[in-house]
Amino acid sequence: MTEYNFAYLDEQTKRMIRRAILKGLAIPGYQVPFASREMPMPYGWGTGGVQVSAAVLTPKDTFKVIDQGADDTTNAVSIRTFFQRTAGVATTTATSDATVIQTRHRIPEEPLHEGQILVYQVPIPEPLRFLEPRESETRKMHSLEEYGLMHVKLYEDISRHGHIATSYAYPVKVEGRYVMDPSPIPKFDNPKLGDMAAIQLFGAGREQRIYALPPYTQVVSLDFEDHPFEASKADHPCGMCGATDSYLDELIIDDLGGRMFVCSDSDYCEARQATGHKGKDAA
């Protein structure tokens, strides 16, 4: 552990990232460019989130990593171990005990509290990217608040599928100003983005962008008057803990069409099972 500076990155780099984070917090939803470093993992594995986590971690922090809600998947385990080795911080899987939570594509079910920081891994920070390929043009659209094109995408959804079929990375408007990509979280999680007690930081390593939501920020999901936003989930209770209010993964369990629905948030599910909640598929 002494071979590395605390949390892997050198102090000047962390300082540079912290400046970007502060700027992002000052202008909620605005994408701040930063000099993203090569990290010892491939792009797409959370290089942006890791750099943001490295910049905000202190030796006293307790660190939690989730990947699609779970604490025990490859991405979560490798990043948790990375910071155990390079920063020596305490780690946990319990949402309420953690002070810094790095997440890939989920917001924990348990409401976060003040003093916590939620760090998102972001693959493509630009919500307008697939509608307008020119970066020079999308920047101009953000600065001039020209967001009509975002609704063209939703219009196309409705005309093709009869409803807004975008189910993850659902675009939001922050404080009535910037349209933001909330990273590929399911739209079930969108309502949690707004008015959250914790600080939310978004890091995109390959695209070299950081953006942020300070606590208690207004975040509105875009929609049409006659096709309002709807936070959707599979219409089942969790097979393990019986929860009806959590986001579910669908698991195929045999080749006869058998399936079960389980909470994607493993910590939430385990905590419920430990207090005696039981679903119909629990052993």
Next chain:
Amino acid sequence: MTPLLSVQGITKRYGAHIGCADVSFDLYPGEVMGIVGESGSGKSTLLNCMAGHLTPDAGQVVFDTRTDGPRDTITMSEPERRMLGRTDWAFVHQHARDGLRMGVSAGGNVGERLMAVGERNYGDIRDKATDWLGRVEIDASRVDDRPTTFSGGMQQRLQIARNLVTGPRLVFMDEPTGGLDVSVQARLLDLLRGLVRDMGLSAIIVTHDLAVVRLLADRLLVMKSGRVVEAGLTDQVLDDPQHAYSQLLVSSVLQV
């Protein structure tokens, strides 16, 4: 009467080369102005300078805005100019592909300008889009098809619908019939003439096709080497050209 658009001394240079030099004219509401000339005579440069796509080196483009009266669009702020570009102005490109979003359905293409000015009701947007497809003679059943599945003439008509849906007062057209075969050209011209008259549009049409201006334009500018060599009423210029170049241009048209 206040001119809708007043162009004064527009000059654009590309280094030592002249794009267009010292062009001035007034365009009154409901009037259609044709700009003709050979390739490289500065027609498109002039049009792009007026529409705000290029910044001229000198001159003024004064537009009579709805709220503040006559304003110089070159010195107004970029957000204001872009707002004009999607409300009171429309720009029809020569190639429909430049003016359409090819990956978005016909309805989405027409609805984009509506959504850009704040329309947020899906049903209303769709109704208006369908209505406009009808007005440009595209079957309502094609509303969810992408422009890639449309013929060249349909794409051009779709582009016109997309531009006119917000009820602009001034339309810039860059060779609107270029690249279409003659029968499709005739239909498009007929359609354009009807729309211009019905909506009381003002338009500036750049073309090298004299038949287009004969049918659509009230007045004509003839350009050569970046300068206006002759201006006047369309019939007057075409039937009794004064400048040597205008005479050449008129006499070059094949009589079938």
